[in-house]
Amino acid sequence: MAKAHHHPETRDVQPRVLLAFGAGLLLFIALAAIGVKLIFNTAPTWLPLPANTNPENPGLQTAPKQDLAAFRAEEDRQLKTLGWVDRNAGIARIPIDDAMWAVVSHGLTDWSQQTAAATEPDNCALLTTAVPRAPQAESCRQQDGTGR
Template sequence: MAKAHRHPETRDVQLRMLLAFGGGLLVFLVLAAIGMKLAFNTTPRWLPQPANVSPEAPDLQTAPRQDLVNFRAEEDRQLKILGWVDRNAGIARIPIDDAMRAIVSNGLPDWSQQRSATAGADGCALVAAAAPRAPQAQTCRQQSGTER
């Protein structure tokens, strides 16, 4: 008996097609990366960039614990001082201890009664009693004609 001649299978993988697919995939990925960079690079090119600022390496806190201690110390200092927040609007800041004592001794104001009182003619008295030198009190007295 003669041996049958066997041929290698040629239908499974074609090396040329595999290399073409791999090359095409590589070209697609490179073009996609370039396209993404062009589409989503939002850095304005017309603005001059400072020499010491780098978006890749932002400035970090060198001593975060000390920064927190300083921040809290400043907050505590603000809670203990007397001063104007907005002088023109008549808004002042009082020390927190004084504010707590005032609340304990006088209680919280009843805003519903003050709203109805300010709607009437006696509203200026409430404003003047609460903050006599405030611009709101002067405006109220001018509008009601009781300027002293």
């Protein structure tokens, strides 16, 4: 018996077809990535960037201690001043010291037992002394007959 020479099988793998398939696959992946980027734009468009902001380096708070001090100063100013929260509804803001004095002198109102804040004489007294310019205080004065 003669020894047979073993040669590699060349019919199963064709290098040109393998290279063409690899190139086609890479082309498909690149086109798919471009298509996904065009269809599903992931850049946020709902938030405009400020003119001086670089998206690579977002602006950070430069003086946090001063910002906090200014914020607390504004809160303290609001706690110490008289002002309107909602003028049409007659909701006013009074200084915190005056509010504490009103609670100490007149006590807290039992809001669960009432339908309107300005119906009882005690509430009218509290309202006319604490927030004299509120529309509810005016209705208390008209009910009282004093008109002042």
